[in-house]
Amino acid sequence: MTSPAQLPVRVGVFGLLGSGNLGNDGSLEAVLAYLRAEHPEAAVDALCGGPEIVTSRYGIPATRLHWYRGEYRTASRAGAIAGKGLGKLVDAARTAAWVRRHDVVIVPGMGVLEATLPLRPWGFPYSLFLLCASGRLAGTRVALVGVGAAPITSRVTRALVRWSARLATYRSYRDALSRDAMRSLGVDTARDEVYPDLAFALPTPRASAPPGPPGPVCVGVMDYHGSDDDRARAETIHRRYLDGTTRFVRALVEDGRPVRLLIGDEVDRPVVAAILDAVPSPLVTAAETSSLSELMAEMAAADSVVATRYHNLVCALKVGTPTLALSYAAKSDALMDRMGLAAYCHPAREVDADRLLDQFRSLERRSARLRQTLVERNLIAERQLARQFADLTAALFPAAARIPVHAMPEEP
Structure with a gap:
């Protein structure tokens, strides 16, 4: 019989992944590479926007983020409005059930704590709040890794983002502006670190711009x-x-x-x-x-x-x-x-x-000088991201954490 200590740690990844945004998927790719290199024993799956694409492209099981398939279409008819409303209730139960099956959930990068593009509070901000609240209630560690944040004017969106950040177990940001924005919302950021964007951890193709006359x-x-x-x-x-x-x-x-x-x-x-x-x-x-x-x-x-x-x-x-x-x-x-x-x-x-x-x-x-500057700055980013992943392991995968929370016996 397998003991709890021998069970693989169960890791979920969460976000608008597989939905057509290449940046979001690149952040996921970087986190999956880290997990496969440093925690190959982990069982990984996703709750995301495009589960079919995530499964076919990255080889992990995936579940649709929203029960209602028309979540991001404008609802004008009574049926669509009712479907969206019911979907919010169903998603609360679905998200809680999914979170409870995991020991760790990672939100890989993305601007999940900002509203720099048009955004409705009951869309992704609500989904993120459900995730973080479910993690706190279930004892599942939720990590917002290398995320973006910005000041938010909408009171409802701001409240959902603030509580999502407060309920998360771990937070790191892709720039100092993001950390400052969360601090201004009343989030304690004293232990939160800033690292380069996760996409800087992806493999770099060799430059192939041809010498000679001006090119593309x-x-x-x-x-x-x-x-x-x-x-x-x-x-x-x-x-x-x-x-x-x-x-x-x-x-x-x-x-x-x-x-x-x-x-x-x-x-x-x-x-x-x-x-x-x-x-x-x-x-x-x-x-x-x-x-x-x-x-x-x-x-x-x-x-x-x-x-x-x-x-x-x-x-x-x-x-x-x-x-x-x-x-x-x-x-x-x-x-x-x-x-x-x-x-x-x-x-x-x-x-x-x-x-x-x-x-x-x-x-x-100034092309030649700028290329040299980028070589130097990329080396710094590479070292900083190595530290990001080391910090993430220390925070989310300590030895005691290999005993899944929900497999522990209840106290008499």
Whole structure:
């Protein structure tokens, strides 16, 4: 008979994984690599947005995050509204049951404590609160690992995020701004650490940008409509972003530069299509990427990168390609500063194609020096993430923790 001490530790991973966002999936990939290297005995499964994709791509069992399949569609009819409402109750029971089957649950990276993009409180913030509350009630250790956070104006969202963070067993952040944001919400962050984004732990493809005349430029686009506070102006912000980015791409083509359009989420595809329609040139092509590894391979072959999505920036910086950020949130500015490229940020909500082109030309003039800076900063990030994973093991996998909480005999 197997004793409790011989049972494998049961680890769950949680989040909007397998849902089309390459950054979220890259964070999951980094955590799975850590678990397989340091805790190969662990039995791992997921509660996530796209269970079929997570299972086929990463080889772990996965369960759908929401009972109601239309959770992220706007509900206008009575049936859909009722389905969403019932789904909230069902999800509370489903989440609690799933959490109880685990010894440890990890939320790998992602901006789970922020609302820098449009976000409803009863969507993911509610799901995260259910997770953390269930963990506290069941005695399951819940870890928010390398997550992003930001100030939140919505009172309900802010309350859900605050309590999620307070109820978690372990917290670490991908930048100091995130830790400061949680401290401002009243969360005790005295023991919380800051580390580079988890995606910096992924394998790095070898740079392959050819020497000689100016080569390709990767332009990472985003279906950008402003922040959660910009809903009334969302279409105006989106049109300004698209027009400015399109003018920039057209200017590159007029200079004879090949342009590769990249996405970071499936929702970005209409932006790529709009730019291809507006700039019908054989110099402009769209890359088909389904992972951060494929994104990095594209960026390693480029002379320069101009990108909007946070994890597009991470990929470009990680492979050492000079990068200009179309920044939509403070997290992008903080990332660029950490990697020594603070001067190369441009506001996504006010894209000025002429000024952007000037910044881009300055970036390319300093290319050799910036590549050396990125080599040095990446070595620092690599060492810091090794410490992140060592700290995570100490916090979540101590020897006593190998006896599953729910397998322990009850006190008489």
